[in-house]
Amino acid sequence: MKIGFKIAAALLATVRIDLRRPHPCAHERVGFISAGLSAVGDDVLILARSYRPVLDQDYLRDPSVGAMMGPEALRKALQWAMQTGAALFHVHTHGGRGLPDFSSVDLRGARRCRSKRWRRESTAARHTFIERFTQVGAPIVTWRAA
Amino acid sequence: MTRFDRQSFLGSGSEARLDEATIGLVGLGGGGSHMARQFAHIGIGGYVAADPDAIEDTNTNRLVGGTLRDAAAARAKTKIARRMIRGLQPHARIVTVCDTWQHATEQLKTCDIIMGAVDGFAEREQLERFARRYLIPYIDIGMDVHDLGKDGFLISGQIIVSTPGSLCLRCCGLITDERLKEEAGKYGAAGSRPQVVWPNGVLASTAVGLAVQLLTPWHPHPPAFTFLEYDGNSGTVSVSAHVEALKGRICPHHPPDETGDPFFDIRKHLEGIEQRPASLWRRALRAAKAWFDGIFGSRSTQTV
Numbered sequence: 001m002k003i004g005f006k007i008a009a010a011l012l013a014t015v016r017i018d019l020r021r022p023h024p025c026a027h028e029r030v031g032f033i034s035a036g037l038s039a040v041g042d043d044v045l046i047l048a049r050s051y052r053p054v055l056d057q058d059y060l061r062d063p064s065v066g067a068m069m070g071p072e073a074l075r076k077a078l079q080w081a082m083q084t085g086a087a088l089f090h091v092h093t094h095g096g097r098g099l100p101d102f103s104s105v106d107l108r109g110a111r112r113c114r115s116k117r118w119r120r121e122s123t124a125a126r127h128t129f130i131e132r133f134t135q136v137g138a139p140i141v142t143w144r145a146a
Numbered sequence: 147m148t149r150f151d152r153q154s155f156l157g158s159g160s161e162a163r164l165d166e167a168t169i170g171l172v173g174l175g176g177g178g179s180h181m182a183r184q185f186a187h188i189g190i191g192g193y194v195a196a197d198p199d200a201i202e203d204t205n206t207n208r209l210v211g212g213t214l215r216d217a218a219a220a221r222a223k224t225k226i227a228r229r230m231i232r233g234l235q236p237h238a239r240i241v242t243v244c245d246t247w248q249h250a251t252e253q254l255k256t257c258d259i260i261m262g263a264v265d266g267f268a269e270r271e272q273l274e275r276f277a278r279r280y281l282i283p284y285i286d287i288g289m290d291v292h293d294l295g296k297d298g299f300l301i302s303g304q305i306i307v308s309t310p311g312s313l314c315l316r317c318c319g320l321i322t323d324e325r326l327k328e329e330a331g332k333y334g335a336a337g338s339r340p341q342v343v344w345p346n347g348v349l350a351s352t353a354v355g356l357a358v359q360l361l362t363p364w365h366p367h368p369p370a371f372t373f374l375e376y377d378g379n380s381g382t383v384s385v386s387a388h389v390e391a392l393k394g395r396i397c398p399h400h401p402p403d404e405t406g407d408p409f410f411d412i413r414k415h416l417e418g419i420e421q422r423p424a425s426l427w428r429r430a431l432r433a434a435k436a437w438f439d440g441i442f443g444s445r446s447t448q449t450v
Contacts, residue, residue, distance in 0.1 A: 001416075001419060006280075006281040007281070008281060008309075008310045008311040008402075009311070009370070010311045011311065011402070034403075035405065035406065036279075036403075036404070036405035036406015036407070036410070037406045037407065037410045037412060038255060038280060038406050038407045038410060039407065039410060039415055040252070040255060040256055041252075042419050044412065044415065045255065045280070045406075047279075047280060047281050047405035047406045048281075048405070049402045049403050049405050049406075050402055050403070084403060086403070087406075087412070134281075136281045136282070136283065136309065136310055137309060137311075137370055138309060138359065138360055138367075138368040138369060138370040139359070139360050139361065139362070139363060139365075139368055140258055140259075140283065140360050140361060142166075142258075
């Protein structure tokens with residue numbers, strides 16, 4: 001299964017600007033992109049809808065990582081997903097351009113979340129690498145996995 | 147030397163970008179056939195072309211690529227488009243659907259841009275809504291000939307670029323409830339509308355230029371929204387007066403939360419893939435992977 005991700009240029013610009021804002025205690029910001037999904041044969045197309053930043057007060061102080069979300073941030077995100085029926089993508093940036101990828105901290109966090117309970121309740125939640133990322137605007141810009 | 151040397155100004159990598167792109171062509175009559183030919187000329191690599199009709203004698207005054215022999219054979223417009231594209235792009239990825247575009251949605255949703263050359267406002271609105279749902283820029287062209295009585299005839303038309311997040315056909319006033327109602331009232335009795343080749347050519351050429359702006363870096367600041375009006379009597383294409391009036395407006399007609407398949411469930415999708423009987427080589431691959439994992443340990447991080 002290959003994954004394509006499409007996002008309107010204006011929304012991507014909003015996300016980038018928001019994630020660059022300094023935070024009172026964390027080294028970086030995090031947020032969530034909501035999206036609709038579509039099947040293209042076996043492949044899946046992710047179609048971004050909107051963005052919500054994690055509120056300042058919903059971060060935890062953790063010097064071992066750039067940013068650590070607290071339980072309230074996750075609760076709000078899950079509620080958002082359930083109410084709208086949208087897929088949610090947790091995003092942060094270390095700068096750069098091109099195809100989004102996971103940092104080593106993301107992957108470590110993912111391993112920590114591999115509890116049986118989580119797996120049972122969220123069978124669809126996976127770390128899957130994006131093969132094609134498209135910024136839809138003028139011009140249309142596409143990055144592909146090498 | 148390649149056949150694209152004369153268009154190298156489109157920017158570095160533009161030849162590959164155009165070859166990678168897939169264009170949806172909905173309607174392959176007077177406007178759509180022009181666009182199909184031009185996209186083939188500039189080197190677009192992928193096409194999804196939909197039209198339910200076959201060429202008739204009365205189409206041969208404007209359908210580019212169609213011949214009298216095609217009309218005699220009642221050849222499908224999609225076949226004519228395929229032949230025309232293959233003549234210039236022998237290795238093009240072409241999907242033709244000789245049916246209404248609603249039967250080509252699976253293919254159209256993979257397109258980079260959808261070009262609409264359809265009759266009717268309801269058709270346009272549905273097509274634009276579809277394009278927005280899958281975050282695809284939609285470029286619409288249309289022309290009409292108005293009888294002005296003793297003043298003769300007026301040829302007019304429009305080209306609208308509608309990209310996700312920007313203004314739409316309704317914002318431009320092209321689609322209105324009144325027009326849709328009037329059109330629905332005429333259903334089945336609309337008759338054939340006057341059409342000629344050169345306005346279609348102007349509109350199609352302009353639309354292709356706007357599509358190329360979206361795909362290649364030749365234009366430093368291509369607009370995400372464009373509304374151009376064609377006056378066939380004076381031979382001019384100009385920015386619609388609506389554009390100034392619409393400055394700063396946000397489209398209320400296509401909320402962003404409409405993207406994606408309404409009832410898509412990733413769990414069912416994954417189950418469907420996993421439950422499908424695997425091919426022999428895939429089963430062999432899985433067995434080899436299981437053997438490899440058994441010896442060296444499995445790769446981590448698949449499930450969060």
